[in-house]
Amino acid sequence: MTQTQIEAFISESAEFTPESCIGFTITSGYAHFKKVGNNSAKPTYRIPPRTTVAGLLAGILGYDRDTYYDLFQPDNSAVSVVPLNNPHTVSVSTTTVNTKADEAIKYIPPDVHYTKGVKALTPESYVELDRQRDPYEMLVDPKYRIYVSLAAEDVETELFERLSESRYHYSPSLGLSECLAEINDVERHSLTEADDEPIEVDSTVCELEGSTVVPKPGVTVCRERSPLYMEATDGGGRRTTTFGNVTYALERDRALTVKGQLAYDTGRHVVSFS
Incomplete structure (x- = not known):
């Protein structure tokens, strides 16, 4: 897709409401998602940031660095992450x-x-x-279910084909390039808007203005402030434009209770998109 086509999608999509999505499970022996603002010691996010998921998908599609950020803006894309386990960490x-x-x-x-x-x-x-x-904090045996929907239908179709056929332009990894990942269980999902209030959500939740995660007994709520969206700079680099508070339940068999936020039923999980 050319830059002109990308800009056309952006101008045409003032608001993006997903009607369907691609779902796939990704796992690896180790993962590391470097936290912003740390240099010598390198702690990791427990949940892959949205920018990391965008980079993973762009690499599978074959986009060069700093060329794909417009495809993953909030007005033309939706991403959700469901943690499927609670990996422990080791220092390497x-x-x-x-x-x-x-x-x-x-x-x-x-x-x-x-x-x-x-x-x-x-x-x-x-x-x-x-x-x-450098000491790296590494996640051991992480496993996630990722749901993604794109306004650019031709790009989403190509992504689904590449995921289904394991035909990756760049090998997928979870954070560091050394953490090669395995992708399986690729499906298309129809989305049904959840109308309960409050909503029980299986995925992480990027809290929006006016939304609230409701604490419940037996559910340990964790929160990370991580990058959501990026843009290319004139000098050939990139910068983060938006950070968000990403909340998740530590126990994998427990869902988050959320008020004031849209959620969708994929048929396998109830998810909140960002």
Whole structure:
């Protein structure tokens, strides 16, 4: 889809109300969703931020970095995450190096053919830059059910086909590229608006103005403030435009009770979109 087509979808979709969605289950041995504002120590969100889900889907579709943000704005997309387990965390220390193209470490001298790379490794060829040892907080065996609806029907159709056929442009991962993920149980779902008040919601809830998560006995309510939407900048980078309070129940067999917020029944879960 061209930039002109993307802008046309945005102008035509003042408000986006999903009528159907794609649902799929994603899991991995480990996951890490780096919290904003932390550098040396790297804690993780428990729930993949909406921006992370957008990046995951864009990678499956083959979009380059900083080219897909307009497809996942609130007026033309809807995303919901249902945590299917409560993963514990471990701390993993990782030695990192700078991989910026014009500063990357030269492992192989320029006069040595790449097929001889193993023999070419010498201290002089790989210690040009200092290493940094960082502790990562990793989620162990995370599992989520993700629901997504897009106003761009041709993009949503391609996404469904790629998910169903495991035909990914970039391999899916949960946060870090090393946390390769498995996607299965891909389905299309019709959506029925839930009209109960209050509503029992299986998914996370991005609390909106006027909405309230009602505490209940036996349900541990957790909240994370995470990025929701991004935009590309003129300098070739990106920036977060909106953060939100994402609330979820710690116990996987318990639902959140919510007042003043739309929710939809997918046939498998009752979800709140953001």
